[in-house]
Amino acid sequence: MPATPLPTATILGYPRIGRRRELKRAIESFWKGNTSETELQRTASELRAATRAHLVELGLPAAGGAVPESFSFYDQVLDATIALGAIPHRFADATGGSDLATTFALARGDKDHQPLEMTKWFDTNYHYSVPEIDERTPLAANPAALVAQLAEAAAQGIESRPVLVGPVTYLLLAKASDDAAAGFRPIDRLDEVVAVYAELLAALAAGGAGWVQLDEPALVSDSLAVPRAEILTLVERAYATLGAATERPSILLTAPYGDSSAALTRLGALPVEAVQADLVRGTLPEADLSSGALATAFAGTQLVAGVVDGRNIWRTDLRAALATAVRVQDAGIATVIGTSNSLQHVPHDVADETKLDARLRSWLAFADQKVAQVAILARGLAAGTAAVESELAEVDAILADRQAAPGVRDAAVRDRAGAVTAADRNRAAEGDRRDAQRALDIPELATTTIGSFPQTTEIRKARAAFGRGEIDQEAYDGFLRDEIARVIRLQEEIGLDVLVHGEAERNDMVQYFAELLDGFAVTEHGWVQSYGTRATRPSILWGDVSRPAPMTVAWSGYAQSLTERPVKGMLTGPVTILAWSFVRDDQPLSDTAEQVALALRDEIDDLVDAGIKIVQVDEPALRELLPLDADRQAAYLDWSVGSFRLATSGAASDVQIHTHLCYSEFGEIIDAVDGLDADVTSIEAARSRMDVVDPLGDHGYSRGIGPGVYDIHSPRVPSVAEQTELIQIAAARIPGEQLWVNPDCGLKTRGYEETVASLTNLVQAARAVRGA
Ligand code: MET
Numbered sequence: 001m002p003a004t005p006l007p008t009a010t011i012l013g014y015p016r017i018g019r020r021r022e023l024k025r026a027i028e029s030f031w032k033g034n035t036s037e038t039e040l041q042r043t044a045s046e047l048r049a050a051t052r053a054h055l056v057e058l059g060l061p062a063a064g065g066a067v068p069e070s071f072s073f074y075d076q077v078l079d080a081t082i083a084l085g086a087i088p089h090r091f092a093d094a095t096g097g098s099d100l101a102t103t104f105a106l107a108r109g110d111k112d113h114q115p116l117e118m119t120k121w122f123d124t125n126y127h128y129s130v131p132e133i134d135e136r137t138p139l140a141a142n143p144a145a146l147v148a149q150l151a152e153a154a155a156q157g158i159e160s161r162p163v164l165v166g167p168v169t170y171l172l173l174a175k176a177s178d179d180a181a182a183g184f185r186p187i188d189r190l191d192e193v194v195a196v197y198a199e200l201l202a203a204l205a206a207g208g209a210g211w212v213q214l215d216e217p218a219l220v221s222d223s224l225a226v227p228r229a230e231i232l233t234l235v236e237r238a239y240a241t242l243g244a245a246t247e248r249p250s251i252l253l254t255a256p257y258g259d260s261s262a263a264l265t266r267l268g269a270l271p272v273e274a275v276q277a278d279l280v281r282g283t284l285p286e287a288d289l290s291s292g293a294l295a296t297a298f299a300g301t302q303l304v305a306g307v308v309d310g311r312n313i314w315r316t317d318l319r320a321a322l323a324t325a326v327r328v329q330d331a332g333i334a335t336v337i338g339t340s341n342s343l344q345h346v347p348h349d350v351a352d353e354t355k356l357d358a359r360l361r362s363w364l365a366f367a368d369q370k371v372a373q374v375a376i377l378a379r380g381l382a383a384g385t386a387a388v389e390s391e392l393a394e395v396d397a398i399l400a401d402r403q404a405a406p407g408v409r410d411a412a413v414r415d416r417a418g419a420v421t422a423a424d425r426n427r428a429a430e431g432d433r434r435d436a437q438r439a440l441d442i443p444e445l446a447t448t449t450i451g452s453f454p455q456t457t458e459i460r461k462a463r464a465a466f467g468r469g470e471i472d473q474e475a476y477d478g479f480l481r482d483e484i485a486r487v488i489r490l491q492e493e494i495g496l497d498v499l500v501h502g503e504a505e506r507n508d509m510v511q512y513f514a515e516l517l518d519g520f521a522v523t524e525h526g527w528v529q530s531y532g533t534r535a536t537r538p539s540i541l542w543g544d545v546s547r548p549a550p551m552t553v554a555w556s557g558y559a560q561s562l563t564e565r566p567v568k569g570m571l572t573g574p575v576t577i578l579a580w581s582f583v584r585d586d587q588p589l590s591d592t593a594e595q596v597a598l599a600l601r602d603e604i605d606d607l608v609d610a611g612i613k614i615v616q617v618d619e620p621a622l623r624e625l626l627p628l629d630a631d632r633q634a635a636y637l638d639w640s641v642g643s644f645r646l647a648t649s650g651a652a653s654d655v656q657i658h659t660h661l662c663y664s665e666f667g668e669i670i671d672a673v674d675g676l677d678a679d680v681t682s683i684e685a686a687r688s689r690m691d692v693v694d695p696l697g698d699h700g701y702s703r704g705i706g707p708g709v710y711d712i713h714s715p716r717v718p719s720v721a722e723q724t725e726l727i728q729i730a731a732a733r734i735p736g737e738q739l740w741v742n743p744d745c746g747l748k749t750r751g752y753e754e755t756v757a758s759l760t761n762l763v764q765a766a767r768a769v770r771g772a
């Protein structure tokens with residue numbers, strides 16, 4: 001039993017990067033050698049202290065473990081790797097010195113070591129460093145950082161709660177290292193890993209921790225290697241052991257990012273002191289709630305009701321959130337107000353957005369506002385709804401204002417979306433399109449790129465100068481036109497078949513469109529960590545979406561005017577625009593996607609009128625938004641594919657529609673990819689050495705396909721021989737007239753030298769295979 005119960009207000013985690021991305025700057029300056037490790041540690045420690053004090057100021061109790069210790073230099077999964085001492089053998093000679101040095105060595109690699117792979121964390125746009133585990137990976141508890149942070153907090157008069165990715169999730173997110181025997185699965189080492197967690201917990205208890213938080217989002221996912229029912233059994237096994245440990249803090253077990261309702265009663269029965277449920281994405285187990293089974297399971301266990309949404313930036317409907325928490329409490333369960341997941345996915349503070357429209361701003365809640373909301377709800381839960389009636393009424397009024405505000409609902413947009421018919425989602429038959437597109441005169445094994453060319457310092461400088469008003473529109477446009485002309489000439493010289501304009505005008509493939517569409521707003525400081533020191537600034541999609549004017553036609557049309565070869569128009573698809581923005585929560589995502597699709601449909605029309613014959617609509621986030629919950633996947637794939645088809649089906653048969661998806665694990669969505677009905681699809685494949693061509697071959701995929709032959713994630717230049725071999729692997733399974741030759745993804749993060757060398761080799765490789 002907990003010595004002290006968890007206070008009734010908590011959050012699962014807070015942004016780590018700093019209000020002005022101080023941590024990013026400090027780390028990058030350390031990487032450059034401008035500051036010492038001691039200085040970096042001092043900055044980090046100051047940032048942590050400021051965060052703890054700020055959370056208390058915002059209403060989290062200083063005592064009792066309400067304040068999470070969720071700092072990370074780089075990534076929380078990597079932190080768990082360090083805490084478990086699970087350093088892959090291949091890094092044995094690369095670690096060194098301190099935990100921090102090891103962290104950066106694993107995250108970034110060096111000339112002799114590929115870094116740990118990075119992949120998306122559940123259905124978010126945050127990337128974690130994938131642990132590599134085999135039978136012999138060392139495991140040894142390393143609680144130093146966790147204990148030190150606890151002591152730091154104590155010195156500040158705050159009793160904080162260390163946060164760690166839990167053992168089951170950690171192992172399910174790991175991959176078997178290259179040294180592992182065939183059939184080895186990291187999860188096979190669960191018992192050993194749990195023993196190390198027990199040691200970590202003992203060290204935390206000795207260090208004075210009253211509570212520890214162990215995150216097990218694996219509990220809500222159907223997308224992991226182990227079926228969900230089995231994950232629950234593994235969690236039960238792990239926490240039976242951890243719960244039985246005598247030297248440990250009280251355990252808060254969390255199940256963020258999705259629906260744990262089917263597991264919640266069993267989780268409540270575990271020998272832990274608190275369990276969190278995401279009640280935004282998820283629901284309560286109604287039958288067990290009304291029968292009393294949930295209360296029985298939770299006897300002696302607190303339930304952290306995750307009623308404040310940690311994934312979006314809208315003010316919580318406090319009345320509804322409180323009602324949910326009250327239902328749990330009235331069932332006889334000790335209830336704590338919490339967030340649905342860590343606030344690491346939202347920016348710091350709405351108050352920083354002084355340039356945002358005041359009315360829009362009043363509807364928003366970033367991390368700080370969400371903490372304050374948690375505190376209000378906790379007061380309401382303790383003292384009754386009446387005690388917080390004025391706060392609830394204030395939110396009621398704000399939500400009503402939002403619903404009634406101009407632009408939130410645009411009759412013309414809604415009428416048009418309402419009139420969409422099935423015919424609007426269908427193009428002519430595939431064969432007819434193939435015939436009509438022969439006029440494009442595209443060779444077998446046609447070579448092309450994915451869209452962006454290197455974003456050079458000069459491009460960034462020009463954009464910044466234009467942003468500051470130092471150069472005018474005319475000068476900036478002239479700069480971009482010169483850049484486009486250069487990129488077109490370069491592609492002709494290299495000998496590519498289908499050209500691109502290079503995307504020099506785009507700061508970001510989503511934000512560019514968000515700035516030109518109605519219904520979006522852009523923030524000034526709304527940074528969210530994407531991975532390591534990288535952050536993105538998602539736009540806010542707040543209203544009905546429409547296109548006041550063409551967005552890309554001038555650039556693409558200009559590029560096409562410079563060459564005889566076809567230039568691909570380049571658009572970002574509806575799902576990706578939604579996935580990488582903060583989207584409205586007052587209507588189904590599918591409705592929002594339809595509006596974006598209609599705007600893109602008009603853009604394609606205008607591109608074609610301007611002489612563009614090939615249009616690529618990128619959907620790299622199609623896989624990312626796939627719900628973790630298997631029950632919700634079919635409906636998602638249906639609307640997401642439908643929105644792509646709505647965007648692209650206005651194109652006549654002689655217009656070739658391309659799409660691009662940059663990941664290779666697409667076996668599970670191959671039917672959906674087929675359903676997009678794009679004439680040509682490019683996908684990532686180089687790193688997996690064309691693994692995707694087998695599923696495609698088995699599937700009998702009949703349209704154009706461009707499996708990447710050039711890994712653009714590193715500056716390495718792939719040789720002609722290497723790219724030839726990859727093309728040959730693909731050509732063995734896919735007929736030449738269907739096969740395209742292209743890199744894995746866009747080139748914007750690459751330098752020119754390596755890009756030119758790699759593309760030159762790519763063209764030669766395609767010619768070699770064609771000639772063979
Ligand atoms: C993340 S997918 C990127 C596609 C985009 N057209 C580019 O080349 O950059």
Ligand SMILES: [Zn+2]
Pocket residue numbers: 450620660661662744745746
């Ligand atoms: Zn890509």
